[in-house]
Amino acid sequence: MLDAKKVIVCRCEDVTLYDVEKAIDEGLTDLELLKRKLRIGMGPCQGSGCLLLVASVLARKKRTPVSEVPLPVSRPPITPVQLKFFAGGKSG
Amino acid sequence: MAKRLIVVGAGVTGLMTAKFLVDRGFSDILVIDRKYPGSGGSFRCATGVRASFTSREHIKVMLRAIDLWPKLSKELGIKYSRDGYLWLLSRDRDVEFFREAVKFQNSLGVPTRLVTPEEVRELAPTINASSVVAAVYDPIAGKASCFDSVTNTLTHLLARGVEVKWGVEARKIAREGRGFVVETNIGSLRADSVLVAAGDGSRRLLETLGVDLPIRSLPKHALVTEAFRPVFKPLIIDWATSSYIVQLFNGNFYIGADIPEVYDTVAKVKLEFLRKAARVWTSYFPWLREVYVLRYWTGYYDMTPDHHPVIGPVEGLEGVYVAAGFSGHGFMMAPAVGEALASYILGERPLVPEFERLSPGRFARGELIKEIAVFG
Ligand SMILES: Cc1cc2nc3c(=O)[nH]c(=O)nc-3n(C[C@H](O)[C@H](O)[C@H](O)COP(=O)(O)OP(=O)(O)OC[C@H]3O[C@@H](n4cnc5c(N)ncnc54)[C@H](O)[C@@H]3O)c2cc1C
Numbered sequence: 364m365l366d367a368k369k370v371i372v373c374r375c376e377d378v379t380l381y382d383v384e385k386a387i388d389e390g391l392t393d394l395e396l397l398k399r400k401l402r403i404g405m406g407p408c409q410g411s412g413c414l415l416l417v418a419s420v421l422a423r424k425k426r427t428p429v430s431e432v433p434l435p436v437s438r439p440p441i442t443p444v445q446l447k448f449f450a451g452g453k454s455g
Numbered sequence: 456m457a458k459r460l461i462v463v464g465a466g467v468t469g470l471m472t473a474k475f476l477v478d479r480g481f482s483d484i485l486v487i488d489r490k491y492p493g494s495g496g497s498f499r500c501a502t503g504v505r506a507s508f509t510s511r512e513h514i515k516v517m518l519r520a521i522d523l524w525p526k527l528s529k530e531l532g533i534k535y536s537r538d539g540y541l542w543l544l545s546r547d548r549d550v551e552f553f554r555e556a557v558k559f560q561n562s563l564g565v566p567t568r569l570v571t572p573e574e575v576r577e578l579a580p581t582i583n584a585s586s587v588v589a590a591v592y593d594p595i596a597g598k599a600s601c602f603d604s605v606t607n608t609l610t611h612l613l614a615r616g617v618e619v620k621w622g623v624e625a626r627k628i629a630r631e632g633r634g635f636v637v638e639t640n641i642g643s644l645r646a647d648s649v650l651v652a653a654g655d656g657s658r659r660l661l662e663t664l665g666v667d668l669p670i671r672s673l674p675k676h677a678l679v680t681e682a683f684r685p686v687f688k689p690l691i692i693d694w695a696t697s698s699y700i701v702q703l704f705n706g707n708f709y710i711g712a713d714i715p716e717v718y719d720t721v722a723k724v725k726l727e728f729l730r731k732a733a734r735v736w737t738s739y740f741p742w743l744r745e746v747y748v749l750r751y752w753t754g755y756y757d758m759t760p761d762h763h764p765v766i767g768p769v770e771g772l773e774g775v776y777v778a779a780g781f782s783g784h785g786f787m788m789a790p791a792v793g794e795a796l797a798s799y800i801l802g803e804r805p806l807v808p809e810f811e812r813l814s815p816g817r818f819a820r821g822e823l824i825k826e827i828a829v830f831g
Pocket of ligand 1: 463465466467469487488489491492493494495496498499500502504623624626652653654656657675753754756779783784785786788
């Protein structure tokens with residue numbers, strides 16, 4: 364048996380499979396809520412690594428197809444941009 | 456089966472009200488949300504908490520909320536800290552205005568004070584304060600995690616048998632016998648009483664009951680950067696440009712800035728916001744130039760003509776309660792608002808008498824309140 368406390372689902376924020384399953388059991392049965400509770404998808408990778416993984420855990424727990432789990436909206440910018448890009452002018 | 460109470464809106468206001476009710480033994484509550492809990496203003500906000508306002512009503516309500524935040528923090532595991540607010544002033548006339556505001560706040564027990572640019576440098580290490588002539592510091596202000604406030608209150612409610620359903624939109628409320636029927640996309644729901652805590656959806660829903668409240672939605676913009684170790688503690692406001700920055704618990708910098716917007720229009724992402732946010736805050740903190748923006752989103756302030764929320768029983772419609780029109784301050788006051796609404800729903804008067812001045816009927820009676828310290 365896998366130890367859910369040792370399976371990392373989100374590397375940016377160090378979230379384990381156990382954390383995800385516990386939150387779902389408490390009633391946070393929505394990726395948007397899991398994102399805020401566990402910070403999944405809010406690190407530098409912006410969810411590219413973990414969101415689908417968490418979606419499949421949620422689908423298994425809710426006994427629904429993964430395709431029926433709504434995904435969180437993506438916020439701009441698609442890739443991180445430095446503030447100087449918008450500030451203009453010289454550094455300093 | 457009719458519920459005892461339906462709460463429309465699972466933002467921080469609706470959830471906190473349900474919490475104060477269940478904790479006092481009032482059960483049989485259904486909370487509904489058209490999207491998901493927190494999806495309105497609650498998950499978008501800057502998480503700032505302060506009592507440094509310029510009206511007695513806001514100050515008294517917020518002093519109660521500031522008493523409650525540490526208790527909720529302990530009980531529900533909501534991150535909260537009194538890291539202060541710092542208002543940067545760069546014009547002499549602003550200093551004169553704030554001198555009066557501070558006097559008023561002090562007279563009501565809010566310990567704000569004017570500070571020098573040297574003190575600003577201590578309170579906000581690494582700041583370039585060359586344009587600052589003075590500042591106001593509020594040591595009892597702070598921040599609370601809006602994510603914890605929604606998710607932890609939600610699980611608290613679910614564990615106590617409160618029903619919370621999302622993806623359920625209230626389209627019409629009508630009287631039926633002694634109670635009410637709420638028409639939704641999943642059918643008719645019945646309850647003895649209804650609380651409308653639906654943020655920017657409140658006005659339209661109340662219109663179906665013939666109640667017209669002057670609440671308008673104003674688009675707002677915010678961004679967060681990547682996370683760093685703690686750099687400075689207070690939420691910092693640049694008064695002249697109506698913008699602010701705060702380092703969140705997780706280390707990300709959250710920036711809001713005011714750009715021209717039109718009431719009741721759809722909020723859209725605008726380059727103009729990014730330009731202003733970047734210009735103002737990279738000149739105060741030059742190292743921010745190298746920092747990456749991770750996310751940018753919009754939201755709404757639900758504004759009333761006097762910038763005060765509408766809270767309490769709807770006069771002439773027994774069993775209907777409202778809590779909306781927070782004008783950009785609904786997160787910080789949610790604990791006090793939840794407590795007051797629970798009192799009203801239990802047939803009592805609110806602990807803080809100033810709540811009674813926020814009643815929906817004040818517009819018809821022409822009893823508007825003055826509050827000027829709105830920013831961002
Ligand atoms: C950028 C920004 C920064 C802010 N910063 C701060 C701050 O620092 N401090 C502070 O105190 N406040 C701040 N605010 C304001 C704060 O976010 C709101 O006042 C607060 O979240 C209001 O909470 P609420 O529960 O009343 O409303 P909301 O959180 O908006 O919740 C209302 C809920 O009702 C649901 N709903 C609407 N219509 C219907 C319907 N017909 N049927 C079913 N459900 C419906 C929505 O989906 C929503 O989830 C900020 C707001 C923004 C946009």
